[in-house]
Amino acid sequence: MALTQFREILxxxxxxxxPGVENFEMASAPAKAPAEGEVQVxxxxxxxxxxxxxxxxxxxxxxxxxxxxxxxxxxxxxxxxESHADGFKPGDLVESMFGWREGFTxxxxxxTKLPQTGAAxxxxxxxxxxxxxxxxxGLLEIGKPKAGETVFVSGAAGAVGSLVCxxxxxxxxxxxxxxxxxxxxxxLRAAGVDQAVNYRTAEKQSGLLAAMRAATPNxxxxxxxxxxxxxxxxxxxxxxxxxxxxxxxxxxxxxxxTPPPGPSNLIYIVGKSLKIQGFIVMQFAGLREQFHKxxxxxxxxxxxxxxxxxxxxxxxxxxxxxxxxxxxNTGKMLVxxx
Amino acid sequence: MALTQFREILxxxxxxxxPGVENFEMASAPAKAPAEGEVQVxxxxxxxxxxxxxxxxxxxxxxxxxxxxxxxxxxxxxxxxESHADGFKPGDLVESMFGWREGFTxxxxxxTKLPQTGAAxxxxxxxxxxxxxxxxxGLLEIGKPKAGETVFVSGAAGAVGSLVCxxxxxxxxxxxxxxxxxxxxxxLRAAGVDQAVNYRTAEKQSGLLAAMRAATPNxxxxxxxxxxxxxxxxxxxxxxxxxxxxxxxxxxxxxxxTPPPGPSNLIYIVGKSLKIQGFIVMQFAGLREQFHKxxxxxxxxxxxxxxxxxxxxxxxxxxxxxxxxxxxNTGKMLVxxx
Numbered sequence: 248m249a250l251t252q253f254r255e256i257l258x259x260x261x262x263x264x265x266p267g268v269e270n271f272e273m274a275s276a277p278a279k280a281p282a283e284g285e286v287q288v289x290x291x292x293x294x295x296x297x298x299x300x301x302x303x304x305x306x307x308x309x310x311x312x313x314x315x316x317x318x319x320x321x322x323x324x325x326x327x328x329e330s331h332a333d334g335f336k337p338g339d340l341v342e343s344m345f346g347w348r349e350g351f352t353x354x355x356x357x358x359t360k361l362p363q364t365g366a367a368x369x370x371x372x373x374x375x376x377x378x379x380x381x382x383x384x385g386l387l388e389i390g391k392p393k394a395g396e397t398v399f400v401s402g403a404a405g406a407v408g409s410l411v412c413x414x415x416x417x418x419x420x421x422x423x424x425x426x427x428x429x430x431x432x433x434x435l436r437a438a439g440v441d442q443a444v445n446y447r448t449a450e451k452q453s454g455l456l457a458a459m460r461a462a463t464p465n466x467x468x469x470x471x472x473x474x475x476x477x478x479x480x481x482x483x484x485x486x487x488x489x490x491x492x493x494x495x496x497x498x499x500x501x502x503x504x505t506p507p508p509g510p511s512n513l514i515y516i517v518g519k520s521l522k523i524q525g526f527i528v529m530q531f532a533g534l535r536e537q538f539h540k541x542x543x544x545x546x547x548x549x550x551x552x553x554x555x556x557x558x559x560x561x562x563x564x565x566x567x568x569x570x571x572x573x574x575x576n577t578g579k580m581l582v583x584x585x
Numbered sequence: 586m587a588l589t590q591f592r593e594i595l596x597x598x599x600x601x602x603x604p605g606v607e608n609f610e611m612a613s614a615p616a617k618a619p620a621e622g623e624v625q626v627x628x629x630x631x632x633x634x635x636x637x638x639x640x641x642x643x644x645x646x647x648x649x650x651x652x653x654x655x656x657x658x659x660x661x662x663x664x665x666x667e668s669h670a671d672g673f674k675p676g677d678l679v680e681s682m683f684g685w686r687e688g689f690t691x692x693x694x695x696x697t698k699l700p701q702t703g704a705a706x707x708x709x710x711x712x713x714x715x716x717x718x719x720x721x722x723g724l725l726e727i728g729k730p731k732a733g734e735t736v737f738v739s740g741a742a743g744a745v746g747s748l749v750c751x752x753x754x755x756x757x758x759x760x761x762x763x764x765x766x767x768x769x770x771x772x773l774r775a776a777g778v779d780q781a782v783n784y785r786t787a788e789k790q791s792g793l794l795a796a797m798r799a800a801t802p803n804x805x806x807x808x809x810x811x812x813x814x815x816x817x818x819x820x821x822x823x824x825x826x827x828x829x830x831x832x833x834x835x836x837x838x839x840x841x842x843t844p845p846p847g848p849s850n851l852i853y854i855v856g857k858s859l860k861i862q863g864f865i866v867m868q869f870a871g872l873r874e875q876f877h878k879x880x881x882x883x884x885x886x887x888x889x890x891x892x893x894x895x896x897x898x899x900x901x902x903x904x905x906x907x908x909x910x911x912x913x914n915t916g917k918m919l920v921x922x923x
Contacts, residue, residue: 300854308856309826477854488647494854508846514813516832516863517640518646537725556881 250278250289250328255318255348255352256564261303263501266571271319272563279352280329284484286358287329288341289350293582294322294372295558295567296406297473300501303569309527320346322377324361324368335360340368342376347564349584364543373406373579374553375542377528379451381495382410384531384536387418389493389524390469394419397463399482402473403440404431404554407495411471412440413551423462425478426454434577438552446478456481469493475500480510486519494525502572554578588616588627588666593656593686594902595798599641603910604839608641609657609903618691620666624696625667627680627688631920632660632710633896633905634744638839639664647865651873658684660715662699678706680714685902689923697843702881711744711917715881719833720748720874722869725756727831727862728807732757735801737820740811741778742892743767745833749809750778751889758807761800763793763816765912773917776890784816794819804822807831813838818848824857832863840910892916 252275255288259272281287299321313319321576323346327339332355335341339359345351350460361371373379385407392398398415402408403424415422416439423442424525432443442462449458459481468490470482475497499504515521556576558567564582571580590613619625634669637659640651644687651657661684664844667676670693673679673885679696683689697710711717730736736753740746741762753760756775761780762773780800787796797819808820812837820830838844853859883889894914896905902920909918 309858473853479851485880497852499796500852506849506852509848509851511846512843512849513817514835514838514844516861517835518863519866520647520863520868522863523854525856525858525860527858530858573665 248381250350251430252276253278253348253350254561255346256561257318258303258313258315260315261305262300262502264504266300266303266565266569268565268569271568273562274318276348278350281331281352284332284354284356286327286332286335286341286355287350287352288325288358289585290323290325290327290348290585291583292324292369293347293561293584294377295345295571295580295582296321296378297496297498297501297571299568300572303449304322309400318346318348320344321543322372323348323370324348330355340554344369347561347582349561364539365446366543366546367581369555369579369581370553371579373555374410375539378406378579379410379542380412380531380535380538381528383542384528385495385526386411386414386469386471388531388534388572389526390471390491391454392420392469393536395421396468397421397423397465398469398471399459399463399467399485400424400471400473401446401478401482402426402496403443403496404436404577406475408471408473408575409435409449409554410551411439411440413545415469415471416440417545417550423459423467425459425474431574431577434554435582456484459485466490471495472497474498476507480512483510483515484523486515486521487503488519490519490521492521492523494523498572525532532558556580558582560584588688589627590614590666591616591687591689592899593684594899595606595656596641596651596653598653599643600628600638600840602842604638604903604907606903606907607849609906611900612656614686619669619690622692622694623690624665624670624671624673624679624693625688626663626725626871627666627923628661628686629678629898629921629923630687630707630710631902631922632715633902633909633918634659634715635834635839635909636909637906656684656686657732657778658682660710662709663684663688664802668693680709682777685899685920687894687899698799699718700877704881704884707893707917707919707921708891709892710895710919712748712884712889713877714729716744716917717748717880718869719866720745720752721880722866722872723831723833723864724749724807724809726753726869726872727864728809728829730756730758730807733759733804735759735761735803736809737797737801737805737823738762738809738811739820740764740834741773741781741785744914746809746811747773747776747892747916748889751776751883753809753822754778755883755888759845761805762796763797763812769912769915775837794822796821804828810833810835812836814845818850820847821850821853821859824853826857828857828859830859830861832861836910843858843889860877866889896920898922
């Protein structure tokens, strides 16, 4: 049944420092009837991701900044309610990037129908979606883990980090992850991570470096970075020669208006022949089919646990987003709309 | 004619900060007669290289630290004066790593006979030796330059940097180099570098970043780093997406007892999908034959100029080494012994 009105979340102001609910506002937009080639979609799930923070700055990047007064773009899973496009019919589940809205009317060409896999629809925003491919491609294509190597994952309880840890275990690596609470560390251990370090506790004791040295007495071969800052400095210190650093994110830095200085030990890049490589998931789009095949199989075999932190209703999206930066999620952060 | 006495340069004390002549002393050692399988060599040329600074610290690295009271190890070219080893006869020119000595008696198995190429013997310490292979392999294997790309080389007038600039020109790149004097910049322009920036002048004017932005209005695709520090920060700033950073050295940092903080803009590694990779030349030993072939041809075609800065006599080695850190060389720094 077609809808007449959609609520959406607009960017009201660009956050200075940590984002808060005051940076967003809700609005309503009339739901247009689909023209030829278009469909109307009611969203079921919205994705809330750290990378969106970067688009809230008004500066050039690999994607343009969000515009003030416009709905935030982002991943969503929805259900077709009306279709004037070949190949789409009411009830079809689709993935879109039209963002933080209860629904939309748009061109069918911009939508991806979900494959029939038996997985929950929202898995395509997490373990089978962008965070999953990020973890899979980043670890395997840049990190290139070999059996027996030691992998250090920061932000290990996050949407990407938690999958990196588990894929590294599947690849027969020793895995050490950091997270910001004892609950998250317990979750990581239950998911098979060899050692989980609560970095907040470590900072109050002898420091993150000492904790990580104790956890990785022989050093690390791969660092999968979601955090940056002190975590990166510690990783440089404990890296073995020829270690690979997969630079996926630096969430500790996203809210800095004036970025602090970087690690003082970058000279290890030369002395230890390190490779430090950033990437965006789009460059690995060609791996999607293999990724779905591998990840689907690992899930069926019970070798991958995908945790979700769920907020209810579109009005909760700003709070969910702000929570990303204070450690409010284990696994994928989602907003459930229906 | 066999010798009876060799002078050598010992490490007297570990430098605190910039190395000075007081950190070294000269000694004499008796010249042994060669045993079976050994040769006696009189050195003609000694190599003076920035990487040796790292071995003066007492800390673990990819090569062990120099020992106090022992002759410094380093590359040298010499002439066999007496041989008890198959395949070596008086007059043969050989390369060794026995260091800063007028000569030595040692196992023939540790020596490499110079190929007959018509090149001057000392070229095998520079353009046809370790610095040449470092430039060749670092630029081509890690930087992977494509025609039309822009390459930024710091320390561009040094032994490695000057060759990187010229190989990048041969590969049809636009090349911008930094150096510490107008004379060096003039030399770089004469060698075909598109733009040479005197970083000392730039720092007194509107800064290195402004100078490099003006020199590379479309950004850079490759940064070949010999300097680190501010140069690295500037390179991160002007890097284009997917730029490659070849981390060959960070001479600006070698004398820091307490390293200063690093660049505050490392987050570009993620946002611009950069690859930052350190290396040691030994990992590219397998390229030596191809390197000799290519470099030899480029030299015969007059496409590579190899500059040398020459100090005379073994007693001058400590001064030559100290000069490396105050910009005292254009091209390869050498000590001529005979």
